[in-house]
Amino acid sequence: MVVLSAEQVRAWDRFTIEKQPIASIDLMEKAAMACVQWMETNRIVNQQQFYIFCGKGNNGGDGLAIARLLQKFNRPVDVFIFETGQLGSPDFQQNLHRLHTLPVTIHFIQENSPLPDIPESVLVIDALLGTGLNRPVEGRMAALISHINQYPNAVISIDLPSGLFADQSTLPHPCIHASITLSFQCFKPALLVSENALFFGIPVILDIGLDQRFLNSCTPLYEMTDGPLAKAILQPRLAFSHKGKFGHALLLAGSPGKMGAAVLAAKACLRSGAGLLTTLVPELERMLFPTAIPESMSILYDNRKPEEILSDTSIYKTIGIGPGLGQQPQSRDWLHHLLTHFRKPMVLDADALNLLASDVRLLEGIPPFSILTPHPKEFDRLNGTCSNDFERLEAALRMAIQHQVIVVLKGHRTFIAMPGGRAWFNTSGNASMAKGGSGDVLTGMLTGLLARGYAPEQAALLGVYLHGLAGEIASRKLGKESVLASDIIDSIGPAFLELESSN
Numbered sequence: 001m002v003v004l005s006a007e008q009v010r011a012w013d014r015f016t017i018e019k020q021p022i023a024s025i026d027l028m029e030k031a032a033m034a035c036v037q038w039m040e041t042n043r044i045v046n047q048q049q050f051y052i053f054c055g056k057g058n059n060g061g062d063g064l065a066i067a068r069l070l071q072k073f074n075r076p077v078d079v080f081i082f083e084t085g086q087l088g089s090p091d092f093q094q095n096l097h098r099l100h101t102l103p104v105t106i107h108f109i110q111e112n113s114p115l116p117d118i119p120e121s122v123l124v125i126d127a128l129l130g131t132g133l134n135r136p137v138e139g140r141m142a143a144l145i146s147h148i149n150q151y152p153n154a155v156i157s158i159d160l161p162s163g164l165f166a167d168q169s170t171l172p173h174p175c176i177h178a179s180i181t182l183s184f185q186c187f188k189p190a191l192l193v194s195e196n197a198l199f200f201g202i203p204v205i206l207d208i209g210l211d212q213r214f215l216n217s218c219t220p221l222y223e224m225t226d227g228p229l230a231k232a233i234l235q236p237r238l239a240f241s242h243k244g245k246f247g248h249a250l251l252l253a254g255s256p257g258k259m260g261a262a263v264l265a266a267k268a269c270l271r272s273g274a275g276l277l278t279t280l281v282p283e284l285e286r287m288l289f290p291t292a293i294p295e296s297m298s299i300l301y302d303n304r305k306p307e308e309i310l311s312d313t314s315i316y317k318t319i320g321i322g323p324g325l326g327q328q329p330q331s332r333d334w335l336h337h338l339l340t341h342f343r344k345p346m347v348l349d350a351d352a353l354n355l356l357a358s359d360v361r362l363l364e365g366i367p368p369f370s371i372l373t374p375h376p377k378e379f380d381r382l383n384g385t386c387s388n389d390f391e392r393l394e395a396a397l398r399m400a401i402q403h404q405v406i407v408v409l410k411g412h413r414t415f416i417a418m419p420g421g422r423a424w425f426n427t428s429g430n431a432s433m434a435k436g437g438s439g440d441v442l443t444g445m446l447t448g449l450l451a452r453g454y455a456p457e458q459a460a461l462l463g464v465y466l467h468g469l470a471g472e473i474a475s476r477k478l479g480k481e482s483v484l485a486s487d488i489i490d491s492i493g494p495a496f497l498e499l500e501s502s503n
């Protein structure tokens with residue numbers, strides 16, 4: 001699925017109207033029908049009374065069409081039109097006309113009229129402003145939005161919560177707090193970033209039949225991963241293969257007191273298909289590590305210089321560096337040593353990124369097509385502080401292009417920025433994964449997939465998607481509160497199986 005800007009969505013509407021062709025008013029009808037159908041399917045039309053707040057643009061036109069279509073459910077519908085003193089858009093006016101003969105109460109919110117109380121039984125439909133928003137909401141409209149927000153009633157926003165900019169930060173301006181947002185045809189970036197979660201609630205994308213040919217000539221702002229994309233990347237494990245065919249990974253992770261991170265990453269690496277794994281283990285931890293994961297070989301390291309311990313890295317297909325590593329001078333020396341001597345794509349996470357942040361010249365030395373997996377704080381340390389999520393997405397893409405690396409900016413909708421300038425939001429995963437250790441598992445998986453022979457961009461897309469899917473599978477069994485990082489590892493196999501058998 002594509003993620004488009006407000007301008008691109010408007011162009012898609014125009015393209016459909018011209019090329020299908022379809023009259024603009026009929027497209028609005030399709031949009032309203034899709035909303036009402038969704039409400040019917042989800043039993044929202046039962047036992048409710050509706051207050052529909054409408055602006056005078058096409059978003060308000062959607063609201064008026066929805067008011068008419070809701071008539072078949074015999075529920076009381078009140079429409080509140082936010083009066084601007086101007087004529088509404090032609091489709092707004094036509095829908096207002098169509099409503100006049102029906103038993104819908106229409107109120108006009110004038111400059112000085114009191115704002116309506118919203119009784120408990122009311123479901124609010126917000127059709128004040130959509131993609132036509134061209135300035136922050138203020139004045140009377142801001143007062144109406146805060147008025148609606150102060151009630152605990154459920155709010156369904158049409159297309160976008162009113163006041164939300166589709167493709168730039170809305171903070172600190174007023175915006176409707178929707179419970180559900182029914183948006184049309186595709187995601188807009190604003191529905192994918194954490195800073196807007198309170199505004200859009202649960203986002204639902206409804207197909208309103210916009211003409212698919214538009215996408216042949218449109219470069220989407222961003223894209224979204226899904227099962228078919230991940231499945232298309234999967235490679236079979238051939239019958240006559242042997243461990244040497246699936247790559248030897250090296251892992252530099254863990255430090256005294258934080259060896260759990262290394263164990264998690266190591267297990268996840270092998271569960272993702274790597275043929276062989278060697279882990280660099282601090283001498284102090286020589287007893288624990290092999291017991292925790294006998295499948296990994298170990299190289300013990302002490303205070304000697306890294307080159308005295310590991311002079312030849314050429315046998316390794318890739319290296320994963322960072323989980324639980326700590327930022328002591330010894331870790332810095334190892335990172336420096338590996339960055340200097342190993343020139344194939346690697347995975348850098350956690351303390352490897354923190355060490356890079358303290359010496360950004362090291363960034364220049366990262367092998368091209370390496371995968372960096374920062375969470376937002378790690379990213380800001382590396383890049384400099386971003387004042388909002390949109391700035392961070394753009395900065396991640398700039399970093400990917402400038403340094404020719406893949407930046408996996410982790411979160412609920414992990415953002416995968418590619419060196420060529422394309423970027424994906426991931427769609428799998430859930431809040432069960434918001435627990436220490438989940439990121440270590442991702443590092444291990446990405447390292448395993450690179451070792452296994454996947455090209456770096458494919459490894460990033462497949463790894464992030466599978467990691468989320470494994471989290472979902474674990475939470476189906478255990479519930480979202482109780483999933484541990486180890487449970488995500490246990491579900492990597494089932495995630496592969498589920499992906500392989502999906503349509």
Ligand SMILES: NC(=O)C1=CN([C@@H]2O[C@H](COP(=O)(O)OP(=O)(O)OC[C@H]3O[C@@H](n4cnc5c(N)ncnc54)[C@H](O)[C@@H]3O)[C@@H](O)[C@H]2O)[C@@H](O)CC1
Nearest residue numbers: 013028031057058059129130131132133134135136137159
């Ligand atoms: N044919 C189409 O183009 C379709 C449009 N659709 C709906 O149309 C919407 C877009 O409609 P419009 O382009 O008319 O735009 P909107 O209805 O979102 O808003 C337009 C009006 O709001 C004013 N406005 C902008 N920012 C404001 C602010 N901060 N405070 C107060 N007023 C402000 C504008 O000056 C304009 O008069 C979509 O979000 C969607 O809901 C759907 O019906 C699908 C088909």
Ligand SMILES: Nc1ncnc2c1ncn2[C@@H]1O[C@H](COP(=O)(O)OP(=O)(O)O)[C@@H](O)[C@H]1O
Nearest residue numbers: 375411412429430431433434436437438439440
């Ligand atoms: N609410 C969520 N929804 C989906 N995925 C999540 C959520 N919270 C965390 N994750 C995933 O879990 C991982 C957490 O990584 P990170 O923040 O580095 O934590 P850790 O401390 O476990 O290393 C990331 O891959 C992230 O995408």
Ligand SMILES: [K+]
Nearest residue numbers: 126129160162
């Ligand atoms: K709206």
